[in-house]
Amino acid sequence: MTDYTSLNSTERMEFIRRSLNRRHASEKRLRFYGVAAICFALGFLVVLLTTVVTNGYTALQQTEVAVELAIPVEELLDENGDIDMKKSADFNWNGLVKKAFRGYFPEVKGMMDKRMLGDLISANAGFELREELEKIGRIDTPDRLYWIKASDDVDMLMKGRMDRTIPENQRRLNDRQIAWVDDLVANENLRLVFNRAFFTKADSREPESAGILGAVVGSALALIVTVVLALPLAVMAAIYLEYFAKPGRLTDFIEVNVNNLAAVPSIVFGLLGLAVFLGFFGMPRSAPLVGGMVLALMTLPTIIIATRASIRAVPPSIRDAALGVGASPMQAAIDHVLPLAAPGILTGTIIGLAQALGETAPLIMIGMVAFIVDVPTSVTSPATALPVQIFIWSDSAERAFYERSSLAIVCLLMFLIIMNLAAVILRRKLQKKW
Amino acid sequence: MRFANLVAGVAISVAVVGAAQARDQISIVGSSTVYPFATIVAEKFGQSSGFKTPVIESTGSGGGMKLFCAGVGLEHPDVTNASRAMKSKEAKLCESNGVEFQEFIVGNDGLAFANSNKADMFQISIAHIAAALAAELPGGGISNISNVSANKLKTWDQVDAFVAMRGGDKVGLPKQPISIMVPPPTSGTRDATGSLFMKAGFKKLGISGKGYKKLREDGLAIEMGENDSLIVEKLAADPSMFGIFGYSFFDQNRDKVQASMVDGVELNFDNIASYAYPGARPLFFYVKKQHVGVVPGLKEFVSEFISEKAMSMDGYLFPAGLVPLSDSDFAAQKTALGNL
Numbered sequence: 197m198t199d200y201t202s203l204n205s206t207e208r209m210e211f212i213r214r215s216l217n218r219r220h221a222s223e224k225r226l227r228f229y230g231v232a233a234i235c236f237a238l239g240f241l242v243v244l245l246t247t248v249v250t251n252g253y254t255a256l257q258q259t260e261v262a263v264e265l266a267i268p269v270e271e272l273l274d275e276n277g278d279i280d281m282k283k284s285a286d287f288n289w290n291g292l293v294k295k296a297f298r299g300y301f302p303e304v305k306g307m308m309d310k311r312m313l314g315d316l317i318s319a320n321a322g323f324e325l326r327e328e329l330e331k332i333g334r335i336d337t338p339d340r341l342y343w344i345k346a347s348d349d350v351d352m353l354m355k356g357r358m359d360r361t362i363p364e365n366q367r368r369l370n371d372r373q374i375a376w377v378d379d380l381v382a383n384e385n386l387r388l389v390f391n392r393a394f395f396t397k398a399d400s401r402e403p404e405s406a407g408i409l410g411a412v413v414g415s416a417l418a419l420i421v422t423v424v425l426a427l428p429l430a431v432m433a434a435i436y437l438e439y440f441a442k443p444g445r446l447t448d449f450i451e452v453n454v455n456n457l458a459a460v461p462s463i464v465f466g467l468l469g470l471a472v473f474l475g476f477f478g479m480p481r482s483a484p485l486v487g488g489m490v491l492a493l494m495t496l497p498t499i500i501i502a503t504r505a506s507i508r509a510v511p512p513s514i515r516d517a518a519l520g521v522g523a524s525p526m527q528a529a530i531d532h533v534l535p536l537a538a539p540g541i542l543t544g545t546i547i548g549l550a551q552a553l554g555e556t557a558p559l560i561m562i563g564m565v566a567f568i569v570d571v572p573t574s575v576t577s578p579a580t581a582l583p584v585q586i587f588i589w590s591d592s593a594e595r596a597f598y599e600r601s602s603l604a605i606v607c608l609l610m611f612l613i614i615m616n617l618a619a620v621i622l623r624r625k626l627q628k629k630w
Numbered sequence: 631m632r633f634a635n636l637v638a639g640v641a642i643s644v645a646v647v648g649a650a651q652a653r654d655q656i657s658i659v660g661s662s663t664v665y666p667f668a669t670i671v672a673e674k675f676g677q678s679s680g681f682k683t684p685v686i687e688s689t690g691s692g693g694g695m696k697l698f699c700a701g702v703g704l705e706h707p708d709v710t711n712a713s714r715a716m717k718s719k720e721a722k723l724c725e726s727n728g729v730e731f732q733e734f735i736v737g738n739d740g741l742a743f744a745n746s747n748k749a750d751m752f753q754i755s756i757a758h759i760a761a762a763l764a765a766e767l768p769g770g771g772i773s774n775i776s777n778v779s780a781n782k783l784k785t786w787d788q789v790d791a792f793v794a795m796r797g798g799d800k801v802g803l804p805k806q807p808i809s810i811m812v813p814p815p816t817s818g819t820r821d822a823t824g825s826l827f828m829k830a831g832f833k834k835l836g837i838s839g840k841g842y843k844k845l846r847e848d849g850l851a852i853e854m855g856e857n858d859s860l861i862v863e864k865l866a867a868d869p870s871m872f873g874i875f876g877y878s879f880f881d882q883n884r885d886k887v888q889a890s891m892v893d894g895v896e897l898n899f900d901n902i903a904s905y906a907y908p909g910a911r912p913l914f915f916y917v918k919k920q921h922v923g924v925v926p927g928l929k930e931f932v933s934e935f936i937s938e939k940a941m942s943m944d945g946y947l948f949p950a951g952l953v954p955l956s957d958s959d960f961a962a963q964k965t966a967l968g969n970l
Contacts, residue, residue, distance in 0.1 A: 285680065307944075315949065323677045359885065366747070366885045401669045478705050481657065482685055567669045569676055569683040578655060578685045591688075591857045593666060593882035593951075598859075 248609075252602030254355045258391040258404060259346040261317055261380065263296040265325075267338040278333050290322030293344055300385065301376060312373055318345035320405045345393075346386065348403040348596035350377055354388060357595065368595070394603065398571045399585065403596035406589070408604050410571045414484050414564070414579030415553060421488020421575055422495060422552055427545055429492075430499035435529050437500075438507050458497035465494045466558030474562060481563035482578035490558045495548035502544020506537040539626035546619040550612050556583045582608050653704045654926055656684035660694025660711030661818045662856045663739060663876040664913050667947050668711055668935075674946065675934045681927030684709075690856050691818030698731075698916060699724035708921040708928055712914045713739065713818030713876070714825075730919040732969050734932070735962075737941055738953040740902040741822055741909030742873075742880040742889040749869035750804070752786075752890035756908050757798045759892070760831020762789045762808050763823075763851050765844035768837060778839075781846050784808060796835045808850045811861050811873040815853075822911045823874055830908065862887055877902060878951025902953040913952075922970045929970050936963045 203211060272287060274280040294314050298304065304313050318324075321344040329335060349368045352358045354377075364370050369377070380386040398410025433454075441447045469490035473479045479486050510533050518528035534541075559565060565584045572579035580588070586608065589601035658668060665688040676683025689697065691712040698710035699720055716724075716733065724731060743759060745752065761771060761783060769775040770782040771792045783789050786803035794800040813820040828842040845851045854861055854873075861873040866886040873887075880889050880897065889897035893908050901907040915935070922929050934940060940947050942954050955963065 285678070311944075319946065320677075362885055368882070368885075401666070401673045474705070480653065481705070481707075482687070563687055565687060567665070567672065567686040567688075569673055588688075591662075591859050593859065593879050595882070 245609075248602050248605050252599055252604075252606050254357065255394060255599040255603035256391055257355070257388045258393065259351040259354045260343040260387055260389055261297065261346050261350075262341050262343055262385045262387075263293060264299065265292065265296050265338075265340065265342050267292065267329075267335055269335050269338045272335065279330055279335065281330065284326060284330060287326075288322075289326045290319075293317065293322045293325060297344075300380065309372075312370070313376065315369075316347055316350050316373060316376060318347050318402055318404045320400065320402045321345055324405065343387070343389070345404045348594055349373075350386075351404060352595055353377060354381075354386070355599075357599070394600065398569055399567060399580070399588070400569060401567075403592075403594050403600055406597070406600060408582065408585055408607060410568060411580050411582045411585035411604075412607075414487075414568075414572050415581040417484035417572060417575050417579060418487040418491060418564075418581060419549055419553060421485055422492045422549065423545070425489060425492035426495045426499055426548070430496050430545075431503050431534070431541060433496075434500050434503035434507060435534070438504055439525060439529055454497050454500050458501060461557075462494055462555050463557040463561070465490050466561030468493065469558060470561040480576055480578075482566050482568070482580075483562075483576045484564075484572060484579045484581075485575040486562050487559055487564050487579075487581065488575070490562060491552040491555060494555065494558065495545075495552050498548035498551065499541070499544050502548070503537065503541045506540020506544070507533055509540060510536045536628060539623050542626075543619045543623045546615050546622070550615040550619075553581075553611060553615070554583055554608065556581070556587055559584055582611070655682045656709065656925055656928055656931055657707040658684050658686040658709040658711065658915075659689045659697045659707045660687075660709075660915070661691040661713040661913070662688040662858070663713040663817075663819055663878070664711035664736065664915060666878055666950055667736060667913075667952050668915070670947060670950055671931070671935045671940055674940075675927075675931050679927060679930055679934065681930060684927075684931060688856060690814070690816035691821065692816040695720040696723075698918065699727055699729050701727045702729055702918065702920045704925070706918070708918050708925050709932075710916050712916065713911070714821045715912075715914060716916060731916045732919055732966060734915050734917065734936060734966055735912045735955060735959060736915060736935060736952070737913055737947065737955055738902050738905075739911055739913050740877040740897050740907050740953070741819065741826060741911065742875055742877060742887075742897055743827075743892060743909070744865060744875070744880055744887040744889045745872045746865050746867075746869040747884075747886065747888040751888050752803065752872075753801055753894070754803065754890055755793070755798060755801065755834065755893050756827050756831040757793045757796070757834040758786075758789050758801070758803070758831075759827045760842065761792050761835060762786070763810060763812070763828065763845050764832070764841060765846045766841050767792070778841060781848070784850070793835065796837075798834060806870055809852065809868075809871045810850065811852045811854050811864065811871060812845060813853075813874060814855060817856060819874065819876060822909075826909050826911060827874075876951075877953065881951040899953055903956070912955075917970065919970065932970060933967060936967050 200208070200211065272279055272283050274283075294317070297317050298310065298313055301313060304310060325342065325344065346354070349358070353360075353369060353374065358367060358369065360367075360374060377386065393405050394407045396409055397405055397407030400406040437447065437451065441450075469486060473486045473489055474481060514536065515528045515533055518532040519525065523531070556565070559581055564580055565587065566578065566580060567588070568578050568580055570577070582604065586601050586604045589597040589604065658672070665686060668686050672684040672686055675681065691714055694707075694710035694712065695716060697707050700706050743752075743754075761767060764781050766778045767781050767783070768778055770779040772782050772788065774795055783792060785805050785807050787805045789808065790800055790803040812823060824843060828845075832842040858875040858879045861875055862879060862883045865871055865873050872890075877897065880887060891897075895901050895907045897907055897909070902910045917928070917932055937945075939945055941952070941960065942948075945954070948954065954960070
């Protein structure tokens with residue numbers, strides 16, 4: 197390196213110019229790296245979102261078949277003309293639907309062929325018809341056209357997710373079955389409609405009747421438990437640590453632990469829940485109550501940290517003034533500091549909850565990763581959660597579950613976006629400038 | 631003060647709920663291979679019987695046994711599914727916790743040794759599979775000495791040469807790196823791989839001892855989670871890989887994967903039913919006897935499962951890939967139903 201002091205003035209200017217160029221170049225490089233990193237991250241995000249959306253959007257539609265049903269009312273109604281539940285339970289609904297469907301192809305004879313034909317309509321078609329009619333309670337027009345669900349294989353074929361060109365033995369539907377489907381399409385007896393079941397039903401083994409409602413309700417119940425438990429506990433802990441705890445070894449120790457807890461892998465909380473809530477307290481397996489409690493433990497540190505930060509952001513003069521006019525420390529904290537810290541606390545809570553909403557690992561340990569057909573009605577009835585439902589479907593062999601899990605991912609992402617958006621808006625709206 | 635009251639209220643209600651829990655739903659845990667069949671039966675049962683639909687968790691056979699044998703009482707599951715028979719260790723655990731159980735066989739399954747159907751189909755023997763997966767082989771698999779050392783076989787043609795060296799048939803495998811996805815240790819499919827492929831393969835190779843129990847850990851055998859869909863996806867993406875999973879997954883994904891012929895036998899329905907296929911195995915479930923009559927609908931659920939309309943050739947489990955039992959085996963399950 198040349199000694200700067202030994203240079204004359206022109207040399208000095210030259211030296212500075214050269215070093216300036218070098219520094220400018222390195223700054224440009226840094227900026228370029230930054231932009232490249234953002235582009236890279238955005239690229240991944242775009243790829244992820246497009247894959248999920250292109251895989252999932254077809255699940256918004258469901259294939260249905262028109263069948264001309266002649267419901268034998270005398271076998272189903274009681275003397276008042278209402279559906280007799282007992283008679284309905286014994287009635288062969290599936291047989292009725294299958295027989296009506298086979299009416300399209302009277303030339304099909306023989307056990308195996310009839311089976312192949314029966315595979316084209318949903319195995320749940322009869323049950324769903326029964327459910328629908330029992331809900332109404334009456335059968336006003338026994339002979340009419342009903343639209344029933346097609347099987348998931350037909351659904352996949354209609355949506356172009358089954359390749360017709362590959363050898364017959366590699367396909368779920370053989371050539372004859374495809375010919376039948378084409379025949380139905382040609383006669384306009386097959387249609388694609390909005391997939392209502394996806395939003396109004398819980399899990400099912402038949403992809404065409406599986407929905408996310410059960411999982412959404414399960415997630416909501418668990419999150420309610422989480423908020424009710426975590427928010428007050430965290431706020432009180434934060435206020436105590438901030439205003440009342442005597443500085444010392446113990447307080448330091450607690451502080452370090454709270455910060456560490458925020459970084460503990462979530463599966464550990466699941467193990468804790470299994471050992472303490474299920475093992476020691478004997479609480480029910482698969483219940484959103486336990487799920488919520490585990491998630492509350494997980495979000496507790498996040499909310500404590502957020503609350504402490506927002507309490508600290510409230511100017512000390514507010515508290516001093518309150519204390520000065522004679523408020524007790526508790527009154528100063530609860531009545532004066534807390535309302536001003538509320539936006540920050542809410543933001544922290546919502547972000548903590550969004551994190552909890554996307555959690556699967558701790559729920560595995562407490563049995564919330566399960567096949568559950570009924571929509572949960574209370575915090576103790578068995579339930580799954582939305583990310584768990586995605587996990588279960590993505591593990592299912594049927595191809596139709598693949599698109600459904602993608603659509604469920606889109607729904608989960610939407611919930612997360614809404615929650616984060618709410619956090620941003622709340623912060624903007626309620627924040628005070630000092 | 632409101633916060634304090636709220637917290638106290640929640641704490642009390644939580645304690646009350648925890649103490650006063652009753653279960654009116656059957657709780658089932660266990661094998662991920664039996665899971666698809668059990669869920670189908672559960673849904674049909676919920677639709678037709680008037681009882682609530684059972685709740686089913688897929689925990690793997692080993693995990694299910696642990697939960698099932700933990701004790702008697704409503705906090706423990708009523709049924710566990712297994713893709714292998716209960717081990718004597720597990721039976722002892724059940725016994726020590728006072729659990730009395732009844733075993734049922736639901737049907738047959740076959741272990742698929744599959745790869746992407748974009749690649750060539752393999753025709754191999756169980757000796758090849760065992761040699762490719764073992765942690766240790768005599769002479770490391772490359773020299774003809776009897777001292778056991780770490781498996782040094784890296785490609786399929788080396789496996790072929792080793793099998794030939796041990797007196798087996800050379801089948802002409804390509805010079806392609808070994809890469810096999812295997813189920814995790816909690817899985818019954820893993821146990822079945824151990825007994826049907828590894829143990830039998832070692833016998834064919836003329837290797838004695840318990841060496842078959844350990845799979846290689848040098849990255850050529852890749853341990854997967856309890857997620858067979860993921861294995862199928864990976865196979866489709868990488869034609870040089872192989873995977874081991876149950877027949878129903880193979881059956882649903884024929885457009886993506888093909889099963890290798892093992893010992894000259896094709897993996898199909900008939901060869902599983904006749905047990906001509908070396909990877910054929912029965913699937914089980916175990917019912918806690920003490921819970922019959924306590925948990926509503928338990929006996930009715932088992933009767934729904936062990937019935938012609940579920941398990942037979944014309945049953946609704948057949949399209950899902952369950953290979954029905956022989957008539958005599960089915961009759962034996964019907965008799966076992968009387969023991970509940």
